[in-house]
Amino acid sequence: MQQAINLIKSSDNILILTHKNPDGDAVGSVLGLAHALSCLDNKNVECFSKSEIPEVFKFLPGVSKIKNQIDPKHYDLVVLLDCAFFSRTGVDDIREIASSHNNLLIIDHHPKNKTEQDCILIIDDKASSAAILIYNLLKEMRIKITKNISDCLLTGIFTDTGGFQHSNTDPQSLETAAELMRKGSRIDKIAKNIFNGKNVPAIKLWGKALSRIQTDKNTKMAISYISKNDIEECGAKEEDASGLISIINTVSDAKFSLLLTESENKKIKGSLRSEDYKGIDVSEIARSLGGGGHKLASGFEMEGEDVENSVRRIREMILKNTTTLSS
Ligand SMILES: [Mn+2]
Incomplete structure (x- = not known):
């Protein structure tokens, strides 16, 4: 964790990306981390998703920051969220990114035996969502959790636990959710956007x-x-x-x-x-x-x-x- 924090602190240009067909945890984690890092001095943070962001997640603050094209410039740090392989991002020519960054940080909660090589890992397959891992990282970095950050992270936890109904709903998910609610986020609003916003x-x-x-x-x-x-x-x-x-x-x-x-x-x-x-x-x-x-x-x-x-x-x-x- 400390290694990841040092890396984030020393990087000015950061690219955050996630898997294609992003779910609530992917979108929430990308945006939660992006909001948090944008609060730090002198950081340029960019977000990428190959697939269009599903309509139900468009209520999340800052969603328009997620681009579906990568600016081919130098990144000091690339952060891969909610997956452990570049191939999952759906980018055709991954060398375009891979060759342009110095460091890779992977934050994921899927069970696995392999990941990309030469990278720093925050991986916990017991965590119900990547959003929880982001929350722990931000706490460790003593970054203030704003309402925008908490809306995004709570959406990640909420969706990956199936609205706190799946068997991965553990005390940590509920305790973190409670913390995020104390920042002003509301589960009923998230639920309404995600489950009850269906069109005909x-x-x-x-x-x-x-x-x-x-x-x-x-x-x-x-x-x-x-x-x-x-x-x-x-x-x-x-x-x-x-x-x-x-x-x-x-x-x-x-x-x-x-x-x-x-x-x-x-x-x-x-x-x-x-x-x-x-x-x-x-x-x-x-x-x-x-x-x-x-x-x-x-x-x-x-x-x-x-x-x-x-x-x-x-x-x-x-x-x-x-x-x-x-x-
Ligand atoms: Mn997830």
Whole structure:
């Protein structure tokens, strides 16, 4: 931690970036850290996300600071948040950044055995969110937590714990949330923006996916899908499917749930969820399909154009590849 603090203090030009398809923790952590470092003297802080920031997070203060292009200049420090590999940021030619910075700091809470080389790490896979790690870092640096910082970090904790409902909700998450509420942040406002700000096209899209949920005896999963056609017909956006997997995951007699989404450029995106008491590690399934993530929330991406065919194909692959299903 001290090494990271020294590095931050001695860097003037700092670039903060996160994984593509950023979630609330990614966006909240980037902005929380950016607000905090911008308060320090003589720091130029820039933020990057390859993907557009989902509409539901646009209430966060300073969201327009996140650019989707990197200014190709020299950075003293690049901070990678909520992931441990440049490849996760979706930047095509990573050498453009990698060669232009002196130091790399990774702050992440995903379980892993590898990270980028030659970097300073703040990694804790017991932490419910990257936002908690940022909070601890700022406390250690004695940076005053402003309302802007706390809104961003609380959003990160709130979303990564599924609104304090997932099994990663621990005393540290609640204590940190309480601290952030004392700075003036309000969970009800965050919840309203994230869960209750749905537009009609998004709800219609959820309806389509929910109406075709199937449970599968062999794989023990609840599965549904969204095609590009659905998104078009509903007048929705791909990001409107975010959060839907949690509803599919409420099917009681399934061990885990899977939502497949046909996305741009001939890719099928898969989101996997389970619950602690169901005794399954979905990250194992995700890894067998070329993805990764947490034990109870993982994802993968694969080539494919036809989502209905992919449902069949992926079901077979899951049956073949996964040993935990027999447990
Ligand atoms: Mn996270």
